[in-house]
Amino acid sequence: QALLKKLRIKGTDHLYLLGDYIDRGPDSKGVLDTIMNLSCNVVALMGNHEEMWLRAAVTVDDPILCEVNLNAWLENSGQETLKSFAGADTKPYLEFLTELPLFIELDDFYLVHAEFDFSLPDPFGKEGSYSMLWGRGNTYQGKKPVICGHTPLPIRQIIKGLKTSRINIDNGCCYVDRTGMGNLLAYGLDDGRLYIQQNTEDIY
DSSP: OHHHHHOOTHHHHTEEEEESSSSSSSSSSHHHHHTTSSSSEEEOOOOOOOHHHHHHOOOOOOOOHHHHHHHHHIIIHHHHHHHHHHTTOOOOHHHHHTTTTTTOOOOOOOEEEEEEOTSSSSSSSSGHHHHHHHSSSSSOOOOOEEOOSOOOOOHHHHHHHHHEEEEEEOOOOTTSSSOOOOOOEETTTTTOOEEEEEOOSOOO
């Protein structure tokens, strides 16, 4: 909410979100409510935490697989997300998350949660989904700059990266106890400005 106020978004503006709206604080439901009710043109991408919840919520015939998916999510702070709903109906939220794209291509940028694996025949297709959600460490070889998150970086490293073709704006907002982290960031696609909002809550 504080970052949105700082951005002064108008109804004609476009806002792109890079994933991981849940499991990263005490009010995941509130984060999703905010996103789903924004009045501007908003495109929310899927992050690996949204994918984990979707996997955990899918009922399949294999009980072992169900348990594995659920435990994997709970071990990654899924319990905090469930707590934030406090018995509220999760169905509309899961339906919203199901529709989230993995990436978006703009005239001057690619946007993705994690990264692209350009060693694949089709890095934007189904076989590239793991890299787009979970990838770390691949050399970027795209034809235009990519803006991503997923891997928290210190603010100095993020600022340095603004001049490269891989712009990571994940400053680990929930990691308030780590040096150089603890901010929620936004990047101006038109002017290249980095907007920095310090965490306003003591989460952990």
